[in-house]
Amino acid sequence: MTGESARTIILRPAVLALLATGALIAAALLAAALFAAAGGWWTPWAARYIQGVDVSHHQGAIDWRTLAADKVAFAYIKATEGADHVDTRFAYNWREADAAGLPRGAYHFFTLCQPGARQASNFIAIVPRVEGALPPAVDLEHMGPCREGPTMPNVIAEARVFMDRVEAYYGARPIIYTTREFHDAHLAELRGERFWIRSIGTPPSFRERDWIIWQHHNRGHRRGVEGPIDLNAFRGDAAALAAFAAGASSL
Secondary structure, eight states: OOOHHHHHHHHHHHHHOOOHHHHHHHHHHHHOOOOHHTTTTTOOTTSSSEEEEOOGGGGSSOOOOHHHHOOOOEEEEEHHHHHHOTTTTTHHHHHHHHHHHEEEEEEEOOOOSSSSHHHHHHHHHHHEEEEEOOOEEEEEEOOOSSSOOOOOOOHHHHHHHHHHHHHHHHHHHOOOEEOHHHIIIIITTTOOOOOOEEEESSSSSSSTTTTEEEEEEEOOOOOOOSSSSEEEEESHHHHHHHHHHTTTTTO
């Protein structure tokens, strides 16, 4: 007993030193991770997934070849909004992303101010039906009041009209982009759909089994783009991403 007690006393300063060193290393790694995440280059919890971006006219002129070379494996491009708005840079971004060899899909910003059928017609009129594109996406996050006319009384019903029409035209069910606020207000009862979840900095805490894409940063930085850009993680490997795109090509 005496010998063991003495040994413990002798080793204690070394153990404490090791623990202190370990704590310092852990703190340094955490600080580095937080710095990288805040700087827009990396979200630690998303690093194990395939990385992509989503863009609109807000990103301005994009050098797509440079962007594609900066660890970007796919892109979603804003095409339309509501029943009549078209993103001014969609045609350019759609063409140049393809020229850069980057798998790309188009998304529609859904408002609560026009019927889903009219919004689907707007999207279909603008987005080409091409083999190998990623499935269409519908952005369901608009929480503001409508400037003209009443807000739609049944969001799920109108969203389903949009998705049904788009699916019939492109041969792939649209994926739903949403926020926690919009989901809880309008989509909690929705079943059987695939989701693209906005959850900045931390893994999605809702629709954990249903999400395919996770938007983990809204002010990221990638070469080829001046200013901030949204960063996304695809839930799967390269083969799964290829299969995801192939599901949209049954025209």
